[in-house]
């Protein structure tokens with residue numbers, strides 16, 4: 001038996017494995033790109049360390065990609081075999097991985113929270129619950145989770161405490177408590193300026209309050225610390241582009257697109273060309289730009305190519321409408337229809353995501369197809385029933401905004417004052433910002449007489 005840096009028992013007899021485990025967990029907390037190497041070192045130090053195999057399965061599932069699920073299942077089998085005599089905590093992790101692989105995200109979160117009730121310093125259980133709750137649109141659960149475990153942490157814990165503060169900040173922000181959120185995120189950056197999640201959480205606060213110049217300064221000052229970070233870097237640059245967009249600098253938005261958040265020549269994008277967060281960043285920005293009449297050139301094409309490769313893969317519900325944006329914008333209606341058929345089929349299955357895809361991803365995607373075909377009234381009718389619950393697809397307020405813009409565009413094109421009023425009131429209430437202060441909402445707000 002060894003202990004990890006948080007004082008939790010590890011079922012390994014290897015000092016090297018215990019050290020490699022801490023290195024891996026720190027890498028996960030800080031969004032490091034070299035996680036695969038850290039994991040490899042851990043498994044080499046102790047090939048029969050069950051929790052390490054379980055974490056390998058978790059990391060595989062974090063791709064939200066159907067094609068790699070069998071790899072996660074292999075990790076689960078090994079983890080199960082090697083945790084036969086491990087601690088209940090480690091065995092519960094294997095059950096959570098199994099639930100995740102089976103698509104039962106509710107059960108996985110339940111198991112992580114169960115672990116946390118006994119071991120509030122289990123950062124893997126905590127961060128996975130935080131993350132999976134986020135992609136299920138459950139900010140109140142994210143907040144309750146972090147509030148339950150925070151008493152077990154203090155500034156004496158150093159950088160991992162910063163990671164906890166970053167999660168606290170983001171959960172508060174997504175729950176709408178911007179005043180409580182910001183100081184926690186800033187404190188996390190004081191502890192570790194290279195904490196991408198803390199940089200991101202504060203960026204969200206600034207976005208929601210329309211503090212664009214401050215937001216750009218915030219990210220520019222922190223960017224030198226991001227070397228060695230993973231794809232979350234792209235998302236931070238996407239946030240910078242979002243501020244630029246609001247300042248009306250669409251040339252800068254496109255420049256950041258090509259150099260920072262969808263740079264197809266970057267080794268990271270070449271190695272992983274269809275990561276869900278990257279696709280969301282790219283498609284959501286191109287959609288916003290086109291609504292403003294900006295020529296985005298041929299940028300949709302490569303996204304549409306990747307979309308065709310992901311037909312039938314519905315693990316990342318929030319990404320689905322983004323794939324459809326790429327397909328419809330590229331005129332690939334038939335492929336879009338095939339992707340929607342795949343969603344309908346997935347929606348008839350079991351698991352946490354099935355009804356979410358059926359009730360929200362499908363109608364939004366159908367609305368995109370109808371809107372592209374010039375059937376705006378139909379698009380409004382298709383999407384209206386999804387408005388109230390589409391937060392369940394996950395994603396932040398800033399990201400959900402693009403779904404609301406789909407509806408606004410359809411309502412504008414169909415000249416439906418009632419629907420414009422509905423969506424503008426909804427958005428302005430949530431953002432704590434007058435709609436006129438957001439470039440994508442000015443026209444809709446004016447037409448809705450708000």
Ligand SMILES: [Fe+2]
Nearest residue numbers: 200235396398
């Ligand atoms: Fe974000």
